[in-house]
Amino acid sequence: MMTPTTTGDHPRMRILITNDDGIESPGIRWLARTVAHAGYDVVVAAPLSESSGASASMTAVVKDGKIVSEPRELAGCRNIPTFGVAASPAYIVLLALRDAFGPAPDLIVSGINRGANAGAAVVHSGTVGACLTGAHAGLHGLAVSLDVLTPASASASSGGAAIAALDALDDEQHHWVSGADLAVRLIPALLHTPPGTVFNLNVPDLHVDGIRGLRQAHLARFGQVQMSIAEAGDGYVRTAVQAAEETLEEGSDLAALAENFAVVTPIRAPHEDTEVRINVGAIRVQSPAI
Numbered sequence: 001m002m003t004p005t006t007t008g009d010h011p012r013m014r015i016l017i018t019n020d021d022g023i024e025s026p027g028i029r030w031l032a033r034t035v036a037h038a039g040y041d042v043v044v045a046a047p048l049s050e051s052s053g054a055s056a057s058m059t060a061v062v063k064d065g066k067i068v069s070e071p072r073e074l075a076g077c078r079n080i081p082t083f084g085v086a087a088s089p090a091y092i093v094l095l096a097l098r099d100a101f102g103p104a105p106d107l108i109v110s111g112i113n114r115g116a117n118a119g120a121a122v123v124h125s126g127t128v129g130a131c132l133t134g135a136h137a138g139l140h141g142l143a144v145s146l147d148v149l150t151p152a153s154a155s156a157s158s159g160g161a162a163i164a165a166l167d168a169l170d171d172e173q174h175h176w177v178s179g180a181d182l183a184v185r186l187i188p189a190l191l192h193t194p195p196g197t198v199f200n201l202n203v204p205d206l207h208v209d210g211i212r213g214l215r216q217a218h219l220a221r222f223g224q225v226q227m228s229i230a231e232a233g234d235g236y237v238r239t240a241v242q243a244a245e246e247t248l249e250e251g252s253d254l255a256a257l258a259e260n261f262a263v264v265t266p267i268r269a270p271h272e273d274t275e276v277r278i279n280v281g282a283i284r285v286q287s288p289a290i
Contacts, residue, residue, distance in 0.1 A: 012041045013041065013107060014042075014043065014103055014106050015035055015043070015106065015107045015108075015109050016045060016093065016101070016105035016134075017031055017035060017044045017110070018047075018096075018109075019112070019113065019126075019127060020051040020052050020054055020089045020129075022047050022050050023044075023046040023047065023082070023083075025114065025171075026176055027111055027112030027113060027114060027146065028111070029075055029076060030180040031144060032044050032077050033074075034177070035180070035183070035184055036079075036080055038187075040187075042080050043080070043082075043083075043101050043102055043105065044074065044077070044082040045083040045085055045101045046083075046085065047084070047085060047086070047088065047089060047092065048068070048070070048086050049086075051089055053126060054088040054089055054090065054129060055090070055123065055125065056130075056132055056133050058090060058091045059087065059091060060087035060091050067085065067086060069083050069084070069085045069086070070084045070085075071083060071084075081102060088129075089127065089129060090126070090129045090133040092130070093108055093130050093133040094133060097137055097139075105134075107134075107139060107141070107187070107190075108130060108139055108140070108141040109141070109144065110130040110131050110141065110144065111144030111145055111183070111201075112180060112203075113125070113143075113144065113146065114148055115148055115149035116146075117143060117202065118200075118219070118220060118254050118263075119219050119221065120219060120220065122200060122267065125143070127143045128200060128267070130143070131198040132198060132267075135198050135268070135269040136196070138196050139195070140190050140191060140193065140195065140197055140198070141199070142186060142190055142198070142199050143198060143200045144179050144182075144183045144203070145179070145201065145202045145203070146174055146178070146179045146202075146204075147203065147205050175203075175206055175207055175208075177208075178205075179203040181208065182201060182203055182214065183201060186264065193266065197268065198266070198269070199264050199266055200265045200266075201263070201264045202263050202264075203262045204257060204260050204262065211261070212261050213261055213262070214264060215261045215263050216265065217255070217256045217263045217264075217265055219253055220252035220254040221252075
């Protein structure tokens with residue numbers, strides 16, 4: 001097990017830890033206790049239920065005009081303020097930035113996700129979406145995912161949350177500590193990047209001794225799994241997911257994961273595409289001829 005790094009110039013930086021797998025996920029427990037052990041001021045706020053594939057959606061359950069938020073205590077995290085919130089990860093970040101869970105955070109760390117968030121599919125990830133929401137406010141973000149997804153588990157599940165159906169006992173057996181320790185090691189490097197930068201970290205589901213190292217790589221053109229239509233009938237559609245069949249691109253995040261490397265990709269929040277010019281002068285704005 002790697003020894004967590006010290007916090008350097010940021011001994012009490014306040015970090016919000018969230019996820020999209022829900023407050024009961026073992027990944028968030030490992031992440032919270034490891035980040036807190038490194039000396040950071042940690043607050044945990046995560047969805048009360050599974051929110052995989054939420055991207056940066058702003059959804060919440062409102063009761064009597066109030067968003068449901070419950071104090072929780074995570075195993076091994078007794079002194080860490082923890083909240084289960086009936087909202088999407090991105091909405092939780094927005095609430096945290098407005099002091100809903102105490103002083104606003106300085107940094108967003110999201111995860112540890114069940115399954116890799118790699119390639120172009122990161123646009124759908126609630127784990128990544130939480131960090132990008134913080135990035136809009138100028139905060140750094142670190143999205144952390146553990147590559148627990150296998151083709152068999154993907155094929156056996158239906159819908160976007162392919163990994164959510166795994167047996168709870170098996171869930172506890174994954175190498176969450178490998179992802180948590182690497183996340184802590186990356187924080188100092190992240191803080192030396194421009195404000196609003198997000199690191200997307202994917203870690204093989206291996207003991208740290210089996211991980212070949214850490215690489216920086218670009219996002220693959222496709223995601224780890226692909227959706228297909230398994231059945232369509234009168235009034236319903238049933239989907240299925242399976243492992244992507246495309247050839248892995250050299251230098252991509254998915255290729256690095258396949259070789260048992262942990263992989264990090266810096267990403268930015270959506271911004272204007274300055275290379276595209278629209279001939280707006282040729283488009284007339286007038287009442288429709290109906």
